[in-house]
Amino acid sequence: MKYFITLICLILSLFCFSQVAKDSIKNNDLKLAALPYYSFGKGLGITSPDSIFQLNIRFRMQNRVTYFSEEEKENRYEAQIRRLRLRFDGYVGNPKYLYVIQLSFAPGDVGVIEEGDNLNVIRDAAIIYRPNAKWSVIFGQTKLPGNRQRVNSSGALQLTDRSINNSRFNIDRDFGIQGYYINENPNKFSYNIKTAISTGEGRNWTKTSDDAVALTGKIELFPFGTFKNNGYYFEGDILREEKPKLLLSGAYHQNNNAIRTQGQIGDELYSSSTIRSLFFDALLKYNGWSFMTAFMNRNATNLITYDPTDVSRFNYVYAGKGMDYQLSYVFPSNYEIIGRFSTQNVKDEIKAFTPNTKQYSLGMTRYLWEHSFKLQGEVSYSELDYSNNTSLNNWYFRVQVEIGI
Template sequence: MKKIITLLSLCIVAVLQAQDIKLTTKDNDLKLTSLPYYNFGKGVGLTSSDSLFQFNVRFRMQNRLSYVDNEGVDPFYEAQVRRLRLRFDGYVGNPKILYVLQLSFGVGDVGAVKPNENLNVVRDAILYYKPSQHWQIGFGLSKLPGTRQAVNSSGAIQLTDRSINNTRFNIDRDFGLHLANINEFADKFSYNFKGAVTLGEGRNWTSTNKDNNGLSLTGKVELLPFGKFKKDGHYFEGDILREEKPKLMVSGVYNFNNKARKSQGQTGDILFENKDMSSVLLDAILKYRGWAFMTTYMQRSSHNPITVNPLDATQTKAVFTGNGQDFQLSYVFKSKYELIGRFSQQNVNKDIKAYAPDTNQYSFGVNKYIWEHALKLQGEFTYENQFYDAAPTKNNWYVRFQIEIGI
């Protein structure tokens, strides 16, 4: 084993010397709008001496322990590496030609192994062309321009998970063409336009079907009436930088997914037949002197959302249609402790009442930021009421501790 390690080390050194690559102290933040990561840490970067190649590597990890008590089920402890990510980015040949690769290994990222389906290790694999500071064109797999919480990295959120509405109504990642026009200024009205033309099948989909000739079309408008946030503060939750002036972003998204195969568009169960879906996503984020407020409205609709197995009429699956609202308020003390509260309400459409309950969820969290979001301790208590159409109300709760670390 020692010989193998020594040989690998010598090979790495030889490659670095042959390419005359050196460590760089420059800021390697690519500042691409659809990149799903939080970035106060810059990772470890290598740049060639002729500046024709840059390679940067980062990682992040979430370790958590939960106690879960769901009505009708025996309480249980859950301990897991919720997320484990490796991320590589840089440019080749020209700083305007950028690449991003993100791999996931945590149980919550990869999911269970299913017959005839891919193991979803690849989260992002996209090539960008950035002709100017205002325009970005990407081709590959990345996040769609959804709500603020969906676009933010899971490492940059205040509670241990995104809201139940994000889980159900998020348009998530997809493969295709990603576009952005960015117009952000320090202290004056700013605006961004974003869009995507994608396959609508979600990440890392490879199966083919003769009926699969639909596309997903996404458009988004972002408005910042008081100018941009400190250090791209609209890409992380909580006012950890304590904005001296009020900063606000409001945004609206429309997505149409033609002939979608999954119950939630890019995610969810495989339906028995393809369905057209449309989603409307509205949100706002406000930060000022340690206070932060976020609110979101999410809605998905589909004509006749029930699908039936053509081989067995007793088996059905439904598009998850309905709407939800999130309200989240927090305050960061100068000691870097933070208190967070969130209320989420989720309402399913009457057509699918037999498939899913209406849900109200209440969450309270306490955070300690050691190195902003890159190293933090999180505690959370969440309680929810589930209202079934033909069954009693269920009350569930959990308490959780989580450590986040990344570079």
Template sequence: MKNALTLLILLISAGVTAQIDIKKTTKDNDLKLSALPYYNYGKGLGITSPDSIFQFNIRFRMQNRATYIQNEGEESAIDGQIRRLRLRFDGYVGNPKFIYALQLSFAPGDVGEIKDGENINIIRDAIVFYRPNKHWNFGFGQTKLPGNRQRVNSSGGLQLTDRSINNARFTIDRDFGVQVHNQHERMDKFSYNLRGAISTGEGRNSTDKPDNGLAYTGKVELYPLGSFTKDGAYFEGDLMREAKPKLMLSGAYQFNNKARRTGGQLGNDLFEKRDMQSILLDAMVKYNGWAFMSAYMQRIADNPVTVSPLDATDVQYIFTGHGFDYELSYLFLSDYEIIGRFSTQKVNSDIQNLAPNAKQYSIGVTKYIWEHAFKAQAELTLDDLNYLDGTSKQNWYLRFQVEIGI
């Protein structure tokens, strides 16, 4: 952490005196990568060598939040934390067609629990891309898989302070492998994108013993009315106040062969490997300050419950089931936005004695200072849990969050 902060200080110092030239990458190689839809308000801090052989851009962002939590049957609690603190580096070496992207995380919630025998998990993205033209991206390394829209979007581009309960349960996440993306986006005409990936299926920075199971992911995105302004499909809310209605429809599918973890790329280790399938469908509409999103997510697995060979009461299970998300917002001319989200989640019968069905209700207010790059958010969320034995439980929280970055 100390070394990373030292590096950041040196780079910023260099950037004050160095010639900043971010135009060496052409319009078709402007570091807008389909697999890395970070929200950008500006260009960050860019340094290009005098001979233009390499380019280096640096960005940071952080989320500071305070939360009042009231879980039924428990004492209320107050939580304050740096939820995310990230450094992002990107650029090219030798030729703008060969692009690298790195992202590191330092907040405890990002790094995750440190376990005996495992390394600190600070690497989020580390990938090299070849972009022969504006239509094709070929990537090798670790980054997000082409999954559901809310996961693919940066957490910095969210309207509310966190993603939905369905994203938490059914999403596919970062993985190491190869990706191929074919882009055909046009502003006022029917557009489409095709994406595919073959990856390890074990999640980011896995150090488990290698096996012969892989994950296969495919995704189709359709823009019947043309692409969104300023890549608006990659952030929530109609910040661009689309002059004409814009629509995105997408579907993704993943088969994860011999998965080791309860959520494929995420979760605890299973006691036995299992095959699992994920189905992820999304829709987004934006027009004149209004934005609506809907999502369907499902995970399928045979015999999802695994039992410890040493203790029959110790189980780890794949969360099988499905859920729907609905999110509606309006952005006022004052740059205040009101947001409402409703989610339902139903577990499959084979795990219903282990996990409840759930509904989640969220309302929020966001003040955009510099779009998503600098904003203040307030959110109230209620979780309604219903268990197999007929009991129910309600938990809620009130949260305030500030996000800032370059």
């Protein structure tokens, strides 16, 4: 499998660089994970008089208040800036040569600064070569072509955050080279192929280096043609598809000799482990209705790693599987109701350290300017089942305001 994926990556990369630019490039509306914002507008744009370069500037901000009620803990609330992002993109010299930069400034994005760790301000920094509308090559740090909800921007979500399975099983940003073949048509069967070869160590990582790589391959199928305005990159049918539109996708990821508990993210392992992830997604939209479902699975060669100098200290790969189901309806008044149910089951070897979880979420969103300006409310209830036959029941209520350009 790994040699097959490597071959696909190399072939796509070679074709991308050698492809003759037969198709005109009318704009920079790239269908890439490297462009993680929902694109209702184009931001603030600057183009030089001779059209040698173009710069688009965008920002977005999420402010939220959350009330938590958790067993064995005091009830509490949190008020915070969850996300504050600044993005620049455009081209230099020719629209075939593009760039994207995204910086993050909120505490939840940057994380706790610890001695020896890098500051996590840089989220995306990639150069893109696009010889025509179908082929693209990306070099730098950005999202890998993983599960649907992870590829979607956090600003394009219906609920205030992604699912518990996305939090545990997703593949994150990484540094490497990606090759995309985009073959989309709004009225007939379409497909996309996306591949990546990356370091496997995550964003802004310089603490260690090795000769291992991570390999990713993904295929997206559109049996009835593509969605309006790249509608598979944002949740909810806010554009009210006149005809049913369906996306089916699958992705495989292998992180060779990974050194972190969740591949590109998480704590450091005491010894390396090869991590394999599998994703399947389905998205259906029609006349204001939207249904999404996802399957995620992670396994590893060494689930539990021990400190060689002290066997009482250990760390483990978060391995297991999960399912998400999400249904929503957007009323003509631009109010939306959303329901989500998630199940998460960990591998038997690590059940003693972490619970199986079920989560039920109900939300309402008021779209003021589509996903670029919206008000969101959500209540989520979680059931945590531990291996010692104990359980905890937790819930939270959250209000969030999203705004951006």
